[in-house]
Amino acid sequence: MVKIAPLKPSLMVVSILGFIVSAFLVNNLDWKITLLIFFAVMFIASFISMHYSSVIPKK
Numbered sequence: 001m002v003k004i005a006p007l008k009p010s011l012m013v014v015s016i017l018g019f020i021v022s023a024f025l026v027n028n029l030d031w032k033i034t035l036l037i038f039f040a041v042m043f044i045a046s047f048i049s050m051h052y053s054s055v056i057p058k059k
Contacts, residue, residue: 011049
């Protein structure tokens with residue numbers, strides 16, 4: 001099984017905000033599609049990390 005790296009929660013926030021901003025404020029269609037795919041992949045990576053990574057104990 002593949003080890004899943006724990007990602008910071010801020011990555012999910014940035015991906016959601018970036019998706020919303022690029023969906024409404026970017027006028028060029030090529031850039032809009034590119035940025036939407038980019039932020040969707042970021043969101044999926046943070047979602048997978050949230051569900052399958054092990055919890056790191058605080059020191």
